[in-house]
Amino acid sequence: MKIVRAKDYEDMSRKAANILAAQVIMKPNCVLGLATGSTPIGAYAQLVERYNKGDLDFSEVTTVNLDEYRGLPRDNDQSYYYFMNDNLFGKVNINPERTFLPNGMEPDSEKACRDYDRIIEQTGGVDLQLLGLGHNGHIGFNEPGDAFELRTNCVNLTESTIKANQRFFASIEDVPRQAYTMGIGTIMRAKKILVVVSGEDKAQIIKEAFFGAITPKVPASVLQLHRNVTIVADEAALSLI
Ligand code: GLP
Numbered sequence: 001m002k003i004v005r006a007k008d009y010e011d012m013s014r015k016a017a018n019i020l021a022a023q024v025i026m027k028p029n030c031v032l033g034l035a036t037g038s039t040p041i042g043a044y045a046q047l048v049e050r051y052n053k054g055d056l057d058f059s060e061v062t063t064v065n066l067d068e069y070r071g072l073p074r075d076n077d078q079s080y081y082y083f084m085n086d087n088l089f090g091k092v093n094i095n096p097e098r099t100f101l102p103n104g105m106e107p108d109s110e111k112a113c114r115d116y117d118r119i120i121e122q123t124g125g126v127d128l129q130l131l132g133l134g135h136n137g138h139i140g141f142n143e144p145g146d147a148f149e150l151r152t153n154c155v156n157l158t159e160s161t162i163k164a165n166q167r168f169f170a171s172i173e174d175v176p177r178q179a180y181t182m183g184i185g186t187i188m189r190a191k192k193i194l195v196v197v198s199g200e201d202k203a204q205i206i207k208e209a210f211f212g213a214i215t216p217k218v219p220a221s222v223l224q225l226h227r228n229v230t231i232v233a234d235e236a237a238l239s240l241i
Contacts, residue, residue, distance in 0.1 A: 001210060001224060003241075004232045009198045012234045013042025016130070016196045019230060020047060021056055023128045023192075029060040033129030033187070034088075035140070036065070036080045039196045040130060044087040051092040058094040062123050066131070066140035067181035068104040070112075070154060078168050079104060102152065102180035109154035112180050116152040120186060129190035133197050136160055137209050137218035141181035144217045150185030154178055184222055193226055197233040203240040206233060211241070 006012035020043065023030050034040075050056045065080060074081040081101050089099050100119050106112035120126070131139050138144065141155050149155075156178055157165075166172045187193070197206055209220035210231065216222075223229050 001226075002230045003210075003238070004230060005238060006232055006234045008234050008236075009042055012196060012198050012232050013046055016040070016043040016194060016232045017046030017050070019194050019232070020128065020130065021050055024056055024058065024061060027127060028057060029062070030127040031062045031064065031123045031125065033126040033182070033190055034063050034065045034084065035130045035132050035196075036067070036083045037132040037134075039132040039198050041087055043130075043196060047088065048091045056092070058092045061094055062098040063089075063094070063100065064120050064123060064126060064182070065099075065101040066187075067179050068102040069176040070104050070109070070178040070180055071176055072104050074105070078174075102182075104180065109178075109180070113152040113154060116180065116182070117186070120152075120182070126186075126190035128192045128194060129187055131187070131193060131195045131220075131223075133195060133202060133205060133209065133220055134161060135164055135201065135205055137205050137220045139184070139187060139220045139223070141179040142184050142187075142219045144219060146216060148184040148216045148219070148222055149181075151183040152180060152186070153183055154180055184219060188222065188226055190226075192228045193223060193230070195220070195223065195229065195231045195233075197231065197237040199234070200236040200239060202233075202237045206231075206237055207240045 068080045072079040102116045214221045
């Protein structure tokens with residue numbers, strides 16, 4: 001596990017974008033596993049900037065996102081589909097037919113999950129997976145539990161996650177209670193993993209996830225077992241390390 005220390009959010013975003021950009025340059029037809037949440041927004045903005053300068057070409061890139069809320073239509077401005085279009089897909093020359101997210105509008109959760117597993121499999125596997133870190137150690141929407149979920153699954157979001165995500169919705173009642181998320185097994189099969197973490201409120205969970213016991217109670221702790229993980233975190237997030 002490699003830890004890259006960044007000064008602040010800006011610096012973290014630039015350093016994370018360097019790693020993502022290097023992947024796209026080295027393998028133009030790579031498969032990127034992408035994440036939502038507020039942490040990667042700055043890195044996406046950096047990628048857009050580099051694309052606008054002519055330094056990056058996304059025309060052959062395939063993307064698979066970690067998760068999507070169950071029951072939110074794509075045009076809802078809180079859906080992860082909308083987020084990705086807003087922050088990246090709509091701003092670079094990526095082929096929309098090569099960008100994938102779980103289908104939040106598929107009511108049959110078993111079908112939604114198996115369909116998404118098939119899509120990921122057809123891409124040939126993720127070259128570089130970007131991850132944020134939830135306050136309770138969740139990755140994607142894999143919440144703390146008794147076992148690591150291997151494949152795409154439908155999760156009941158925990159109260160703390162619902163509260164954390166409340167800031168994006170008009171009221172707490174509007175926050176979806178369920179989501180479809182890529183499983184831990186699939187995340188662990190990515191060739192490389194890049195975790196971005198920012199802010200003092202993540203300091204405790206960084207310590208638990210990457211320096212504590214490996215347990216499904218802290219889903220991100222499983223990343224200690226992956227062979228190629230880079231954590232790019234700012235000073236505030238690393239303040240307890
Ligand atoms: C959300 C997403 C995760 C994300 C996490 C942290 O619930 N499903 O993929 O990593 O929360 O979000 P943030 O980066 O806003 O702290």
